Amino acid sequence: MNLEWLLYFPAGGAAVLAGLRWLRVAQREHYIPGSVTRITSYWIGSSAANALMVLAGASAAAISLWIPWVGLFVFAQVALWPLGLSIRGRTSPLRWTRRLSTLAVVSGAILVLLTASAAQLGISPALYVAGGFLIVDAALLITRPIERRIGRKYVRQAQEKLERVRPVVVAVTGSYGKTSTKEYIRHLLSGDHQVVASPASFNNTPGLARAVNEHLVPGTDVFVAEMGAYGPGEIAEMCAWIKPSIGVITAIGPVHLERFRTLERTAKAKGEILSGCETGVVNADEPLLAPIAASFVERGGKLIRCSTKDLEAEVCVLSVDGGLEVRVGGEPIGTLEGSPGFPMNIACAVGVAMALNTQPWLAAKLLATLPAVEHRQNVTTNPKGVVVIDDSYNSNPAGAAAALQLLVRQSREGSRRVVVTPGMVEMGRLQHEANREFAAQAARAATDLVIVGLTNRRALLEGAMGGGADVLQLRTREHATAWAREHLGPGDVILYENDLPDHYP
Amino acid sequence: MARIAVVFGGPSPEHDISILTGLQAARALLDLRSDVDAIYWSKSGEWFQVSPDLEAHAFVEGVPRKSERLEFVATPGGGFTGRRKRLDLSVIVNACHGGPGEDGTLQAAFDLAGLRYTGPNAAGAALTMDKLAFGGVAVAAGLATLPRALLDEDGPPDFPAPYIVKPRFGGSSIGIEVFEGYEDAVARLRTSPPLWRDGAVIESYLPGSSDLNVAVRTHPTLQLSAIEAPVRRADSAPIYSYGQKYLGGEGLAGADRELPAEIPEEMSRGIVESARRLTLVAGVRSVARIDFLRLGSDVWLNEVNSIPGALAWYLWIDPRLTLGQLLTDMVSEAAEGPSRQFSTVGADGTALRAAGQIANKLG
Secondary structure (H helix, E strand, C coil): CCCHHHHHHHHHHHHHHHHHHHHHHHHHCCCCCCHHHHHHHHHHCCCHHHHHHHHHHHHHHHHCCCCHHHHHHHHHHHHHCCCCCCCCCCCCCCCCCHHHHHHHHHHHHHHHHHHHHHHHHCCCCHHHHCCHHHHHHHHHHHHHHHHHHHHHHHHHHHHHHHHHHCCEEEEEECCCCHHHHHHHHHHHHCCCCCEEECCCCCCCHHHHHHHHHHHCCCCCCEEEEECCCCCCCHHHHHHHHHCCCEEEECCCCCCCHHHHCCHHHHHHHHHHHHCCCCEEEEECCCHHHHHHHHHHHHCCCEEEEEECCCCCCCEEEEEECCEEEEEECCEEEEEEECCCCCHHHHHHHHHHHHHCCCCHHHHHHHHCCCCCCCCCCEEEECCCCCEEEEECCCCCHHHHHHHHHHHHHHCCCCCCEEEEECCCCCCHHHHHHHHHHHHHHHHHHCCEEEEECCCCHHHHHHHHCCCCCEEEEECCHHHHHHHHHHHCCCCCEEEEECCCCCCCC | CCEEEEEEECCCCCHHHHHHHHHHHHHHHHCCCCCEEEEEECCCCCEEEECCCCCHHHHCCCCCCCCEEEEEECCCCCEEECCCCECCEEEEEECCCCHHHCCCHHHHHHHHHCCCECCCCHHHHHHHHEHHHHHHHHHHCCCCECCEEECCCCCCCCCCCCEEEEECECCCCCCCEEECCHHHHHHHHHCCCHHHCCCEEEEECCCCCEEEEEEEECCCCCEEEEEEEECCCCCCCCCCCHHHHHCCCCCHHHCCEECCCCCCHHHHHHHHHHHHHHHHHCCCCCEEEEEEEEECCEEEEEEEECCCHHHHHHHCECCECCHHHHHHHHHHHHHHCCCCCCCCCCCCCHHHHHCCCHHHHCC
């Protein structure tokens, strides 16, 4: 008697367990098709055990074509793999939203279709159950147009509201510095405008539609919209309905390079923000943005160049002894003590204030009370006297280098300087090199380098070799903070550079 | 069975603080009874029924998940209606701070819908929210206040600099600025500060002055709390700032303070006396916090918060009152009767009967 049909039970069980993992990854990765496969590739390379399991599983799947019962081994592997990626999630649990349910149903339907056709052909389920991450990615691709259509309702609502409230819309983009710049803009405009800014995590079309629908109150003069982009065309799509009149580009860097591929293409995609704007506020220190700025001026746009070195620029924020000097049109309008923020972000915010005719003296007054942006080079001293620099939300090389300088500046003779980091991600082929370079800098600047997790472990270890710092490897951020509590004392400085959610190895 | 609803949020600068007060009130009531609903008024003015045991974090990104949209109907027998049915509410606990929830707008809407609610009625709320009108009423009642004027470009006020300028309407410390002289204040006025657009009031700023606060409640009898002296931090700005008040971690109830304030017996008696008189002339109802300004042995009445942060429950130390006890009394006061009764006395049809054709009146 042929009992092979019994294999469908363990196959289904394994598919559900793995499916829940990949659904959570999809949710955390903003439902971008392809992201599940990308995260899967991190997990394959994360540890010897995970890599070996994949190898064994793949071989077993192949063998199962001839010996179906070998499939049982595959299902066990699928149900358990990857070691370290939990189903429920610790930092970011699975949330059953309407969108996730749709994705789950479509993924399930694909699985059933595969099962039906494979059964016709007499192929063992082991073969496709092992590729569960691909099924979820396929479901992401299939549901994307449906989700767009559902989203359009909210976008229409948001458009109507924008037409009713009629704020000046300031759109902010850049590979990094967006959130800080947006916060500074909100602050610098607050003296003479009713300002509403989009919350940080709301930087795509559905998020901005929600920000408009829920946060844009009647009477708002200025709406500051942060726009993130994972690929070309996305900013243009957002601008088409949100219609900014002032566009801000803070920086170009190797972020989301797996989609953009080159920095030139990144710059071009960010440049989309200026297409319908009257005024552009642009980082003039970035050569990649020069052609974009030039063509904007050619089209009749008003350009406000922001710089940290060029005194000729419309806005210049210079590092001077003990702080920053802010110049508008060559004239100093004020100075800021210490290191209140990244100078280019401040310059871009001042540029927007000037575009909206804020009096320079009022801007200067507000600059003195620039808010600290959470998790972005935030310096505090804990009750034990340890100086903590929280740069958990940074994920770019320029910001990381600046944070290392801050670490050195905050330390005293003889105090320990610790860097805790999982490295940076979403940098495509530059990721290994960028993390290696960062670890090399960190190993020179710090006395201790704590590598968190497995995602960038190899690159970071390579970079740290030959530097002066002691290297420690820990599993999670929680382990690192526990280590710090035990080993650090008054005067020691610890920098938390970037943090990764727990769906990364 | 009729239930109680706590309403909080609203399109106001104090939207977030109101959420904290509202959630605290809902939680305190839930400890005592089970018939408690929570109604969230969003920043954009929409109504949602939310779970009364939510944490503040649920509101960080906007309307919490799993909220049910409500309609508000301002007609007798109206009120809040969900997808299926009207909420049958005996009393609404108004936990809104600033803006339309504390300035009489919401109160007027509740009156039109025939709903009973805690806090001042529309007239009392409007008066205490208008710093200029309130100052006038306080002077008329013979209470000691600092002279106050509308800030305009017609010339300096007849009291000395330096000045403190506040939004005319608004309950929080947001939008308050200190100036060396009148010219500076006018230069700032010309930049059109958002919170000054409905007017700003100017007063003398007294460096070295400090605050003294007292809470008053109107049910079961008129009672005053202990007097509090909020402690400013050493690195502090010239005014007791929003950040100091609210961002210390536990909100207003966790801020630094001297309670009861160590002040001379005579000063304390003066404060109690003016708080009592003010309660009568300013339409205080339920619970309010009355703020005074002190410099040396002088004390001036400053303002009234008709729906104070955390409902000022933390000021009731002698005898000690919990937020739940305070709310229970507020709810029974509100349940006793509407805060406003419309009158049609005189509209008995005589004028209608005597009238000819309308067209002839237009003749």
